[in-house]
Amino acid sequence: MKAGSFEWHPARSADEAVALLAEYAPQDGRVIAGGQSLVPSMALRLAFPAHLIDINGVEEFSRVRVEAGELVVGACVRHAAFHQPVEPGPLGRLLSRVVHDIAHWPIRQRGTFCGSLANADPASEWCLVAATLGARMVARSVRGTRVIEAADWFHGIMTTALADDELLAEVRIPLLPTGSRAGFYEFSRRAGDYALAMALVAWRDDGGRMREGRIGTGSIEVQPRRIATAEALLDGRPASAEAFAEAAAAVSAAVDPLEDFHTSAGYRRDLIGTAVRRAFEQAGD
Amino acid sequence: MATKMAITLHVNGTEHEVRVEPRRTLSDALRTDCGLTGTNVGCEHGVCGACTVLMDGVPVRSCLIFAVQAQGHELRTVEGLASDGALHPLQQAFIDNHALQCGFCTSGFLMLSAGTLEQQPDIDDEALREVLSSNLCRCTGYQNILRAVRQVRDAGKEAAR
Known part of the structure; x- marks a missing residue:
């Protein structure tokens, strides 16, 4: 139409x-x-x-930069910018893996990181990244500028804290410290299709033990979120298949899955556990 | 109804002065206002990729861009592939490898492939499969489309040696 x-x-x-x-x-x-x-x-x-x-002609919105320990992504930075790492650390490498699951190649040439955050689709990969890594959203209006924490940003399906007269000018993601490991896994039925479940995990490797563990889920509930009960199981433990399986089981127990004609809540609950486990298994530095 | 706007579209090296409503998609402007009907319109919501064109050398869905947004950008459509009556190597490779049957998806696949090979002439097979998964072919000629694009890529690598 x-x-x-x-x-x-x-x-x-x-x-x-x-x-x-x-x-x-x-x-x-x-x-x-x-x-x-x-x-x-x-x-x-x-x-x-x-x-x-239309903000496509706003030059200052097309920039991505590192500033004070944060990756700062401007309002019009395209998904395709992340095909190559945008910074040399673990965060840049993680984002360059995640981007391949966002829609298709031509869509990624045009769609934007901040647009995904403002749209807040439950199946958005960048929303999962923001929620799991604790991004901060910078909202601008003629009234001024305010910074909104990821925990306060999502208000359900395709709804955010952004007011009608506010523009999401940039998103600030904390860099992952050296020695971090991070993994992402998404399940969808067809290449480029919306995810049925996805998980993002990250931790700091402390001589073989996991510290500051983060486990985020997406496309399973009305909005992405961290699962504190599962994260608590990681601290101080070696990165092992046993620890990953326990964390995955804790995630499955904690979520309240969306369901639809094709997928029952029980199926999605099982699927997110698998996604978490695979995100751990595929984690890289 | 919103007022029509006078805009200039640069398509295949030619300037087209057209008057369009802001809601006119680039795909409809190319077909209806510029008379370039080689770009096909399938789903009209960004799923099928039949309307893929190059904007500043990058493959984009022309049904997801409004014509007014394409001002000041260099556009290329399937009509711009052949030169002096000679088919573009991708067009010839599609014929040679039976990479089309009904032909509806073909202009989109050609522009997707042309933009990709120009940006990444030595793209590997896995990345090429990822790119070509962007568009739908319902005659299911994917393997032959892959074969055709790989042939042009390999010929280009050979020539660059």
Whole structure:
């Protein structure tokens, strides 16, 4: 189908973008970045914004940089930027593995990291990364700038803490310390399809023992989240098949899975345990 | 209805002055306003890849970009592949390897492959499979499409030696 009518407002700077958003958000206006989720929604008439504020021409939004121990991803950095590590440490390598599971090659040339965070699809890989690694979202509006912690960002399916007149200007992800190991596993039925379950794990290797363990789940509940009961089982233990299996079982016990016509909650509960175990097994430095 | 906007699209080295509503997709503008019907439109929501074109050398879904957003970018469509009556090596390889049957997906696969080989002339088989999984072929000619693109890649590597 074809999208409904809208007025198009290309922004040339971040200041202009938030000014346009302040003007048009009350008139059913919203931001378009890569548009790889928004435009299909418009074509299917699930979304029909009256105004689109286009930030593709905002130069300062296309930058990814490391600053004060954080990877800072601008509002219009494309998924494809992560095909090669964006920083030389474990985080850059992890993101370059995760990106291959995001949709398809041409979609990744256009879709953006921050757009995924703002869209907050339960099956978003970048949302899982943000939730598990404790990213901070920087929201800008004409009223000012505020920083929102990952734990406060997600408000359920495709809903976030972002106000109508706010633009997600950048996402800040803490770098993983040297000696970290991190793994990601996603299960989907077809190449490039939405995940039915995915898991991200990370820990710091302390002479063969696991410290600061993080276990995140995605595409299994209404939003990605860390599973504290499973993380607690890791501390101080050697990275072993036994520890991985126990953590996976704790995750399965903790989640409240979404279900649909094709997949029962029981199946998804089992699947997320497998995803967690495989994420551990495939973890690299 | 939103007001039409006068825009210029640069397609295959030619400027097209067109008037479009902002909601006009690039794929519809190419077909309807520029008269370039080689780009096919399948699903209209980014799933099938039939409408793939190159924007600044990068394969993109033209149904997921509005025509107004394509101003100032260099666009290439399947009509721009052949030169002086000679088929592009990918077009010839698709014929030689029976990489098409009904042909509906073909222009999308050609542009996806052309953009990929220009960016990564020595792409390995695994990465190529990942790229070619982006588009749908319902005559299920995937193996022959893979064969055709690999043939052009290998010929290019040979020529670069």
